[in-house]
Amino acid sequence: MMSQPTVPQLFWVEVAPFVVLCIWALAIILADLFLPAERRRVALPLGFLGVVLIAYLSIQAFEIPGNPFGGMLTLDTFAFFCIVVILVGGGLTILISPRYVQREHIPHGEYTALLLFAMLGMILLAVSNELITLLLSLEILSLSLYILTGIERHNPRSSEAALKYFLLGAFSTAFLIMGIAFLYGATGSTFLVTIAERLPAAGQQSALWVFVGFGLILAGFCFKLALAPLHMWAPDVYEGAPTPITAFIATGSKVAGFAALWHVVMSLADWQAMTQNTFYVLWIIAVFSMVIGNFAAIVQKNIKRLLAYSSIAHSGYILITILVIASVPAVRTNATQALLYYLMAYMLMNLLAFGVAIACGRKGDSNIEHYAGLARTSPLLAAAMALAMLSLTGVPPTVGFVGKFYIFSAAIQAGYLELAIIGLLASVVSAVYYLRVIVVMYMHEPSREAAETAREPVGAANSLALLVSSVMIILLGIFPFWFLGLK
Amino acid sequence: MPVSILYYALFVIALGAALMVVLSRNTVYSAAFLILTMLCLAGIFLLMHQEFVAAIQVIVYAGAIMVLFLFVIMLLNLREREILLPDFRSLRIWVVLLVLVFFVQVGATCFIVLRQMRDVYPPELPPDTIPLIAKTLLTKYLLPFELVSVLLVIAIIGAAMIARHDEPAEHSDSS
Amino acid sequence: MLDYVWLVPFLPGCAALVIGLFGKWLRTRSGYVAIAAMLGTIVVSLGCFWDILHGKGPFTQHLFTWISVGEFKAEAALLVDQLSVVMLLVVSVVGSLVFIYSTGYMKGERGYARYFAQLSLFAFSMFLLVLADNFVLMFIGWEGVGLCSYLLIGYYMDKTWAADAGRKAFIVNRIGDFGFLLAIFLIFWTSGTLTFSGVFDQAPVIYKYGGGVVTAITLLLFMGAVGKSAQIPLFIWLPDAMAGPTPVSALIHAATMVTAGVYMVVRCNVLYSLAPTSMEIVAIIGAATAFIAASIGITQRDIKRVLAYSTISQLGYMFLALGVGAFAAGIFHIFTHAFFKGCLFLCAGCVIHAMAGDNDMFHMGGMRKQMKITWLTYFAATLAISGFPLTAGFFSKDEILWATFRSGHLILWLVGLVAAFMTAFYMFRSLFLTFHGESRAPEKIKAHIHEMPRSMTFPLVVLAFFSLVAGFFSIPKVLKGSAWFEHFLHPVTNRGAEILHELHVADPTPHVPELELLLMGASTLIVLLGIAAAYAVYIKGWPEIPKAWAQRFGVFYKLSFHKWWWDDLYNSTFVQGTIRLAKAAWQFDIFVIDGVINGTAFMVRSVASRLRKLQTGQLQAYGVGMLIGINLIVLLFLLTR
Amino acid sequence: MTSYMINNLVLSLAIFSIGIIGFLVKRNAIAILMAIELMLNAANLAFVTFAYSFASVDGTILVLFVITVATAEAAVGLAIFIRIYRSRGTIDVDKMTTLHG
Incomplete structure (x- = not known):
């Protein structure tokens, strides 16, 4: 009655990125133990080297699409793009870190290793095609981020953010696990492919469990992605966490989360019982996120909180593509393209903004008023920040505009004209607070803090990160096919 | 039937203990009731012939995790008596209502689904499942098995680093 | 030459990049880089014009596929046809002259290189807007010019009010852009494509004449145009935009960017022809803007604000032309307006320079003695804008008024006529106050007044020359001319009319040459009246008016006899009335538009602070929020099953 | 014969709900973390x-x-709790409201 399980056949090249990433992170921890104290800051450059190596290995691994570990992972084109985005994000995060890590006395080795572990979780999340692997990847990612959030041990705000993030995260994970249990109970499998196969048969008896299970899993993802009714942790955690980690939480974990959500939705969406009506939940969540995110951002005084709310709104925009993918199969390809492109765009814009915030912030202090007159004292930083804000607003020819255009046109093709209109209105509202940052930087008298910023060197790595992301924001805005034509 | 009597006894005790975890004001008592809940659940697992999970439940959960909890409770010397949130005095009814909504809607689906399944009998498991579990774990579930080790490594590194006392030497090495 | 049209946006784009990157090293040489690029664009534009003139167009150049979503593709493609080539010429010529002028005007200013980088970026965006072959690319140019405009408005960042001006401009324009984007999405939704040719070819098939969809699309497009071209009710940002350097006002806020809305409507004339309601609204808003802005212009003291209101008013004329279906006339007015308004602004720049930065006309006077060239060019341009016979403005404005009359909009024609009177009055008022009479400047500044260097006067002379003669491109048939301009644009601007003709909804009105001549005479008369009134008030001074009338114009002697009547009429109806109207318009502006914007902002803010109160920082409050969300998700899943 | 299932699932959901209330x-x-453990046990x-x-x-x-x-x-x-306890002398989540708004 039960077949003897066999050892899944493994190709080294297919699993190399994951294995090497893991070993690399451990090696950095070990090296940190044995290195003398003054040499320990080599960890971050080593970490960057690791990211480059993984990028190379990933390209190798994705040469041929495959399903290592008996179908638990799936190395398809979609995952490839997500991994590219994650690696770019991770690389840029490491680049913007050194001065912050130095300034706040964060242990280099642990910081880098945990960052790499978090990236491992993200990459696995993007390729996992099985619910338990997905859960474990999510946990690898989340635990690393909980710890990284609280890594500024001398800063009580950092610990408080870690506490909130951890408790609420564990709370949402419990729902996610319950959801997996119900999905398993309805279909008898945790492999998404098998679930999709068994749904029509199982659906007759236990359709309700599929819905409950999917609903709970969706709720878990909504937490990770900071989508509207489950977004409330985000501003507090973003404010309290070390700024490079905030950037990483805001970008990487969202990219990975959306990738995983895409996999789950794709396995369920073709099931007969899932009509277009079913996914109106996503419609409501998207609208909530866009409205709440954009409105609440207007009254924020802290740049990190502002970006937190803006990231909630952007999650709402991105969720539109998931809605389209789930409910209108005809537009699925376009919407997937829109999703991938927007994830890249979102990553670049946010990392640029946070990169400038790190260069300007002193001791975790990031009041918008401190950016006053930055254009006079450090014009390049101000220009970079302005570019990020314009791109977030969606002004052409930046990636932000092209990304929004992709998303809204996919929505229109799918017949969600009203969503496109709401999204557009929301982005008109968003112009108010993004613009405020620009106005403060360009048209106010320089503040004491801005003058101090000008005296401090930005640092070579951070400058490189800012340059790369600025150039990419403009170039990918003018030539979007460069990214979408990668594969 | 003694088995069903035993089952219902475990059911009631588990439920009561779970309630007491929330209701008891002393954190140590809460932990003890949590252990009791876990033991009852292990008993229920045993009744379903899931001996391995039951064993793990007792050894790892009740034995290891809860000891860790108790250890931390003692370490932090939490003498102050746990009181419920003051803000939630008035909101408690809403909290209970929300949870009831959750319970009712998910529970109702279980009733509806299972009513259609009346005739389905659980198939028999092979008598000796542990070798099969071991084999499946290391073949089909090899990847999650490895990932779990990564997860534990992260937890260890993180816990050690966050909870570590700040030594005076640390300031000098990072400056 | 058509194959090289990509050079037109490319050259200023490169200049912007080079100056942006190496501005510190280039310093004053950055001006020459920018000018060289602009001169290059003139050459290419002329070449394109030559080819189009010889029947080679319309020509589309595909650069690359910019966005492709499934079967829908947004190409980065440039379209050269009669319409775009005219705009190319205007932008490149006026642009080059303003660039040259700027080297003198901005000499010694901080951020010289930055200024030229932004100006080149503006030229790049404007060319992109004009040459775009689809709505998306046009929108990019549209946003680009907007962005450069805000950057340049905020150029003097020391002035705190410049910040508010820039911000106001940005938000007002975002409202317009929202409409534009929505229109783009609606077009895409209904037609599945966004290229101009694709949409316009399909338009008669997919859009019912006067149908709701096409009306919505055109109104939304017009919303974008209203924002960008500063029409009622979104015109508030333009006068404030005068905070920027004067050459910027000349180029962006007078000659080119603000006409983008007009250009866009003409580009979409097929759609507008299918939506008579929208046309009517365009015409009414255009006429109302022309009138109200002119009436506000009469009472302004700041020379740049007078010119700003006159720009708004002239843009109103253009929209009036479009609204009554005279698309070619609208473009012709863009063409002539670019020259005389550019000239006026540059002259104003010279004057302000001479006055050491003082804009107030009541501090000026008598400057014609020291600034001969400026005075003469300002005079020429003033004649043109007032519509003095045989100047450029005469032909273009007259064509608009005639078209309005002919299409049966008698009231709008009257409004336009009154606005023409006011235009003549306030423009000559500014001329007289600035250049004639006795100097009212403080001694220290009086000594400082001098003619500007050649780099600044040369563009004035060129522009003044064009202001006088540009009208001869399109002498109406009734004056034995060929109406060449209209003829040239005919393939583009007449497509809407052709479609209407095919649909048998248009009824061509008979052409009555005598009537046209009569109307021309009427408008000439009213312009002369306006000039005379200004002369009487500001040169002769009020008490001597009767004598002046009697001596200079025998014809008006009888009129002057009724001094009390004229006096009363002027005082009680005209002066008071205008002032009241201007005030009312301002009130409308401040209380209604600002009120709406501020009110919305207030509402948003109060919602936001309420949202903020929810964010107590208390862990379990967030947990309750999460539980509500989870319940909602599961419940909705179960309900919608 | 699905009564074992319905019983177990009801027990599971009940414990899960009690866990939510506890949270x-x-x-x-620490008590909150224990409530989460209850939820995981229910799962x-x-x-x-x-x-x-x-x-x-x-x-x-x-x-x-x-x-x-x-x-x-x-x-x-638990490591995070220890850290918080060291810096604030309490692990009462009601007092962790520095970050808000």
Whole structure:
């Protein structure tokens, strides 16, 4: 009655990125133990080297699409793009870190290793095609981020953010696990492919469990992605966490989360019982996120909180593509393209903004008023920040505009004209607070803090990160096919 | 039937203990009731012939995790008596209502689904499942098995680093 | 030459990049880089014009596929046809002259290189807007010019009010852009494509004449145009935009960017022809803007604000032309307006320079003695804008008024006529106050007044020359001319009319040459009246008016006899009335538009602070929020099953 | 004969709900973590029940993974609590409202 399980056949090249990433992170921890104290800051450059190596290995691994570990992972084109985005994000995060890590006395080795572990979780999340692997990847990612959030041990705000993030995260994970249990109970499998196969048969008896299970899993993802009714942790955690980690939480974990959500939705969406009506939940969540995110951002005084709310709104925009993918199969390809492109765009814009915030912030202090007159004292930083804000607003020819255009046109093709209109209105509202940052930087008298910023060197790595992301924001805005034509 | 009597006894005790975890004001008592809940659940697992999970439940959960909890409770010397949130005095009814909504809607689906399944009998498991579990774990579930080790490594590194006392030497090495 | 049209946006784009990157090293040489690029664009534009003139167009150049979503593709493609080539010429010529002028005007200013980088970026965006072959690319140019405009408005960042001006401009324009984007999405939704040719070819098939969809699309497009071209009710940002350097006002806020809305409507004339309601609204808003802005212009003291209101008013004329279906006339007015308004602004720049930065006309006077060239060019341009016979403005404005009359909009024609009177009055008022009479400047500044260097006067002379003669491109048939301009644009601007003709909804009105001549005479008369009134008030001074009338114009002697009547009429109806109207318009502006914007902002803010109160920082409050969300998700899943 | 399933699932959901209530009304961070452990245990019970109904060892194995997740979370969580206790002298979540707005 039960077949003897066999050892899944493994190709080294297919699993190399994951294995090497893991070993690399451990090696950095070990090296940190044995290195003398003054040499320990080599960890971050080593970490960057690791990211480059993984990028190379990933390209190798994705040469041929495959399903290592008996179908638990799936190395398809979609995952490839997500991994590219994650690696770019991770690389840029490491680049913007050194001065912050130095300034706040964060242990280099642990910081880098945990960052790499978090990236491992993200990459696995993007390729996992099985619910338990997905859960474990999510946990690898989340635990690393909980710890990284609280890594500024001398800063009580950092610990408080870690506490909130951890408790609420564990709370949402419990729902996610319950959801997996119900999905398993309805279909008898945790492999998404098998679930999709068994749904029509199982659906007759236990359709309700599929819905409950999917609903709970969706709720878990909504937490990770900071989508509207489950977004409330985000501003507090973003404010309290070390700024490079905030950037990483805001970008990487969202990219990975959306990738995983895409996999789950794709396995369920073709099931007969899932009509277009079913996914109106996503419609409501998207609208909530866009409205709440954009409105609440207007009254924020802290740049990190502002970006937190803006990231909630952007999650709402991105969720539109998931809605389209789930409910209108005809537009699925376009919407997937829109999703991938927007994830890249979102990553670049946010990392640029946070990169400038790190260069300007002193001791975790990031009041918008401190950016006053930055254009006079450090014009390049101000220009970079302005570019990020314009791109977030969606002004052409930046990636932000092209990304929004992709998303809204996919929505229109799918017949969600009203969503496109709401999204557009929301982005008109968003112009108010993004613009405020620009106005403060360009048209106010320089503040004491801005003058101090000008005296401090930005640092070579951070400058490189800012340059790369600025150039990419403009170039990918003018030539979007460069990214979408990668594969 | 003694088995069903035993089952219902475990059911009631588990439920009561779970309630007491929330209701008891002393954190140590809460932990003890949590252990009791876990033991009852292990008993229920045993009744379903899931001996391995039951064993793990007792050894790892009740034995290891809860000891860790108790250890931390003692370490932090939490003498102050746990009181419920003051803000939630008035909101408690809403909290209970929300949870009831959750319970009712998910529970109702279980009733509806299972009513259609009346005739389905659980198939028999092979008598000796542990070798099969071991084999499946290391073949089909090899990847999650490895990932779990990564997860534990992260937890260890993180816990050690966050909870570590700040030594005076640390300031000098990072400056 | 058509194959090289990509050079037109490319050259200023490169200049912007080079100056942006190496501005510190280039310093004053950055001006020459920018000018060289602009001169290059003139050459290419002329070449394109030559080819189009010889029947080679319309020509589309595909650069690359910019966005492709499934079967829908947004190409980065440039379209050269009669319409775009005219705009190319205007932008490149006026642009080059303003660039040259700027080297003198901005000499010694901080951020010289930055200024030229932004100006080149503006030229790049404007060319992109004009040459775009689809709505998306046009929108990019549209946003680009907007962005450069805000950057340049905020150029003097020391002035705190410049910040508010820039911000106001940005938000007002975002409202317009929202409409534009929505229109783009609606077009895409209904037609599945966004290229101009694709949409316009399909338009008669997919859009019912006067149908709701096409009306919505055109109104939304017009919303974008209203924002960008500063029409009622979104015109508030333009006068404030005068905070920027004067050459910027000349180029962006007078000659080119603000006409983008007009250009866009003409580009979409097929759609507008299918939506008579929208046309009517365009015409009414255009006429109302022309009138109200002119009436506000009469009472302004700041020379740049007078010119700003006159720009708004002239843009109103253009929209009036479009609204009554005279698309070619609208473009012709863009063409002539670019020259005389550019000239006026540059002259104003010279004057302000001479006055050491003082804009107030009541501090000026008598400057014609020291600034001969400026005075003469300002005079020429003033004649043109007032519509003095045989100047450029005469032909273009007259064509608009005639078209309005002919299409049966008698009231709008009257409004336009009154606005023409006011235009003549306030423009000559500014001329007289600035250049004639006795100097009212403080001694220290009086000594400082001098003619500007050649780099600044040369563009004035060129522009003044064009202001006088540009009208001869399109002498109406009734004056034995060929109406060449209209003829040239005919393939583009007449497509809407052709479609209407095919649909048998248009009824061509008979052409009555005598009537046209009569109307021309009427408008000439009213312009002369306006000039005379200004002369009487500001040169002769009020008490001597009767004598002046009697001596200079025998014809008006009888009129002057009724001094009390004229006096009363002027005082009680005209002066008071205008002032009241201007005030009312301002009130409308401040209380209604600002009120709406501020009110919305207030509402948003109060919602936001309420949202903020929810964010107590208390862990379990967030947990309750999460539980509500989870319940909602599961419940909705179960309900919608 | 599905009564074992309905009983188990009801018990599982009941314990899960009690866990939610515990999460929402407790003040002590450790007690909150214990409430989360309750929820995870409830999920385990559901897993085991389903595994039993399919007579498959997969469900059993899934439970092992969930238990490990709970372990790792507990370790990290308790470490964070210790850190907070050191800096503030309390792990009362009601007092952790520095970040808000």
